[in-house]
Amino acid sequence: MTTQLSRRTLLKGGLALGAGLTVGFELPAGRGADAQGRVFAPNAWVRIDRDGLVTVLNEKSEMGQGTLTTMAMIVADELEAPWDKVKIEQAPADPAYKNPLIANMQTTVGSTSIRGHLMIWRKAGAAAREMLVAAAAKKWGVPVDEVYAEQGVVHHRPSGRKFTYGELVDEAGQLQVPQNPKLKTKDQFKLIGKNVPRRDTPDKVTGRALFGIDTIVPGMLVATVQRSPVFGGKVKSFDASRAKAIKGVKDVVQVSGGIGVVADTYWHARRGREALQINWDEGANANLTSADISRGYAQLAQQPGKVARRDGDPAKALGEAARKVEAVYEVPFLAHATMEPMNCTAHVQADRCDLWVPTQNQTLAQARAMQITGLPREKVFVHTTFLGGGFGRRSETDFVADAVELSKAVGAPVKAVWSREDDMQHDVYRPATYNVFRAGLDANGVPTAWTHRIVGPSLLIPRKRPLPPSGVDFTAVEGAANQPYAIPNFEVDWVYKDFGIPVGFWRSVGASQNAFIVESFIDELAHAAKKDPFEYRRDLLGKSPKHKGVLERVAKEAGWGTPLPAGRARGIAVAFSYGSYAAEVAEVSLAPDGKVRVHRVVCAVDTGFAANPDQIKAQMEGGIVYALTSALYGEITIDRGRVVQSNFHDYPMLRINEMPRIEVHVMESGDFIGGAGEPGVPPLSPAVTNALFALTGKRLRKLPIRADELKRA
Numbered sequence: 001m002t003t004q005l006s007r008r009t010l011l012k013g014g015l016a017l018g019a020g021l022t023v024g025f026e027l028p029a030g031r032g033a034d035a036q037g038r039v040f041a042p043n044a045w046v047r048i049d050r051d052g053l054v055t056v057l058n059e060k061s062e063m064g065q066g067t068l069t070t071m072a073m074i075v076a077d078e079l080e081a082p083w084d085k086v087k088i089e090q091a092p093a094d095p096a097y098k099n100p101l102i103a104n105m106q107t108t109v110g111s112t113s114i115r116g117h118l119m120i121w122r123k124a125g126a127a128a129r130e131m132l133v134a135a136a137a138k139k140w141g142v143p144v145d146e147v148y149a150e151q152g153v154v155h156h157r158p159s160g161r162k163f164t165y166g167e168l169v170d171e172a173g174q175l176q177v178p179q180n181p182k183l184k185t186k187d188q189f190k191l192i193g194k195n196v197p198r199r200d201t202p203d204k205v206t207g208r209a210l211f212g213i214d215t216i217v218p219g220m221l222v223a224t225v226q227r228s229p230v231f232g233g234k235v236k237s238f239d240a241s242r243a244k245a246i247k248g249v250k251d252v253v254q255v256s257g258g259i260g261v262v263a264d265t266y267w268h269a270r271r272g273r274e275a276l277q278i279n280w281d282e283g284a285n286a287n288l289t290s291a292d293i294s295r296g297y298a299q300l301a302q303q304p305g306k307v308a309r310r311d312g313d314p315a316k317a318l319g320e321a322a323r324k325v326e327a328v329y330e331v332p333f334l335a336h337a338t339m340e341p342m343n344c345t346a347h348v349q350a351d352r353c354d355l356w357v358p359t360q361n362q363t364l365a366q367a368r369a370m371q372i373t374g375l376p377r378e379k380v381f382v383h384t385t386f387l388g389g390g391f392g393r394r395s396e397t398d399f400v401a402d403a404v405e406l407s408k409a410v411g412a413p414v415k416a417v418w419s420r421e422d423d424m425q426h427d428v429y430r431p432a433t434y435n436v437f438r439a440g441l442d443a444n445g446v447p448t449a450w451t452h453r454i455v456g457p458s459l460l461i462p463r464k465r466p467l468p469p470s471g472v473d474f475t476a477v478e479g480a481a482n483q484p485y486a487i488p489n490f491e492v493d494w495v496y497k498d499f500g501i502p503v504g505f506w507r508s509v510g511a512s513q514n515a516f517i518v519e520s521f522i523d524e525l526a527h528a529a530k531k532d533p534f535e536y537r538r539d540l541l542g543k544s545p546k547h548k549g550v551l552e553r554v555a556k557e558a559g560w561g562t563p564l565p566a567g568r569a570r571g572i573a574v575a576f577s578y579g580s581y582a583a584e585v586a587e588v589s590l591a592p593d594g595k596v597r598v599h600r601v602v603c604a605v606d607t608g609f610a611a612n613p614d615q616i617k618a619q620m621e622g623g624i625v626y627a628l629t630s631a632l633y634g635e636i637t638i639d640r641g642r643v644v645q646s647n648f649h650d651y652p653m654l655r656i657n658e659m660p661r662i663e664v665h666v667m668e669s670g671d672f673i674g675g676a677g678e679p680g681v682p683p684l685s686p687a688v689t690n691a692l693f694a695l696t697g698k699r700l701r702k703l704p705i706r707a708d709e710l711k712r713a
Helices: 007-011 067-079 113-140 165-172 201-206 266-275 290-300 314-320 362-373 398-410 420-425 509-528 533-539 545-558 613-633 684-696 707-711
Strands: 013-017 020-023 039-043 046-049 054-058 086-090 147-150 153-156 162-164 221-226 234-239 249-255 258-263 277-281 306-311 323-331 343-348 353-357 380-384 414-417 433-441 447-456 489-496 568-577 580-590 596-606 661-667
Touching: 039 113, 039 165, 046 113, 046 165, 054 067, 067 086, 067 113, 113 147, 113 153, 113 165, 153 165, 162 165, 221 266, 221 398, 234 249, 234 258, 249 266, 249 398, 258 266, 258 398, 290 323, 290 433, 290 447, 314 433, 314 447, 314 489, 323 509, 343 362, 343 398, 353 362, 353 398, 362 380, 362 398, 398 414, 433 509, 447 509, 509 533, 509 568, 509 613, 509 684, 533 545, 533 568, 545 568, 545 580, 545 596, 545 661, 568 684, 580 684, 596 613, 596 684, 613 661, 613 684
Parallel strands: 020 039, 054 086, 221 414, 353 380, 447 489, 596 661
Antiparallel strands: 013 020, 039 046, 046 054, 147 153, 153 162, 221 258, 234 277, 249 258, 306 489, 323 433, 343 353, 343 414, 433 447, 568 580, 580 596
């Protein structure tokens, strides 16, 4: 395992403040100890008070993925802190908590929490432990190698003497920083690698957990913003007189997102918003439709794009192939559809700004508030709440801007709340793409050539993030350019087209759609070659042992090739995403009306290192539910520049009676650190549609799955 923490960073630090020591990781000023000097704070993640209570500061956003617990487990294990004496607090926004895998921002995206921070957190705990051991040795006047720490107590082996951590706070705070803290070996772990129950579950079950939308601060007003119904539209003029006449409405303010109505309650703000009279300039997208977008993509697919990867000579190999297979695949725009709509509470004052916000990106939320208020970083305080779902949506800052702009305008704390309709119709959507495949097979059905052209928008260009020298947005081709099959002549290119529909990072990003496309097409090749889809894949994975490992495991656990009840079939898919390998088998049936029923999903996942195996299983289960929802129902359509869907009646979620039985098998190869939040999503859709092909002979090349197509099969 490798670490993103340099030795130089580990050793940086300063002298004690009272009884605390600020060491390493550039701990922000003033957090080394409390005013009475009663805590030992050796780094940005650990505090120990004189009562022996260990506080672990969680820098990550907790949106159901379990980071709140797993992060604290890792620190506490290396610290040798008893789990029942560990308290977990949410850390503030601060540059000290930068994510080494995501532009050094404090952010919870890309399944990077464990794989980006495991070694940092381990060293944070180990450094604190060594300092406590050294403090005890010095106090007793004995060699350090006679002293050890165990479960919050430091022991002297020869004499049996001992100190609790709380009794060593003052002495530990006076010591030099250990230059290279020794980490535990795997056999010494007490928490890491174990199934530790989540700390946030009891409060969520009992309703004590506070999400962003639960925020209440003294003097708070509530607001909602009317946005342009057409993407890119702007306010030409508005009349607020009727809105201001509504009881409870305090003010109407034009902000960057539209027209905000501020009131004493959300209901009054909504009524005021409904009374607004707004004249919109609907702009260039006023007549745009989904059909226009699809036709535009198809026309652009006739021209070459920027090459993401090219091996061999695909054009020549296609010309010489014994058989050619061609297909076009399309995927729609998708909404994030978080259970908790977007919201943020802001209090802008002359000398400070406070945000109470369910955000995935503290750095960008803080920066957006700094931009609006003109305040320096140290005057903008981000209080991260629980998140009622994120999936990438809460890494944006549009909902933060609403609250900050309105609070600044009215001079009071303001909670800006989006309705479900706002959330659905003003999201940043997973990109819709158009994909053209051509493959060449030899006389034995083995692929000798593969070309894949992707037409669609960019996630990086609208955010002014630089593209690599190739000019290809890597998020558009992930899961396609790096597909694992051994095909000697291979090409993926990308044609950029933006129709003005805002797009954003959606759970598993490019891999979420590209795995469906790639794994469906490889399934087509297997059937064209008259070979078993599992065997066909396995034969092509000789240079990809991790893919092959999860594929073989999932086939074994699912009973691939064994008889099924009449009217059922299995489909299989495998994908790499966010540092981990996952394969899934779906068992499906079809009702006479074309309704798809997924009875069972078996998943094998290799994350390399499993910090909390039970949480990995939970993440795979959650990813499968999320992906199955999108496969069966997910589609955002555009008419006259507007999103047609508005709520769960026309953008439905998977219901409990539709839930398949899920079996997850965690494989821990141990030689890398992979993510868990997203890898469960990519293989699901192709596993289901491949099963439907096996059942009906109908190849589904466009999502979502449509009953009318299957009824015709």
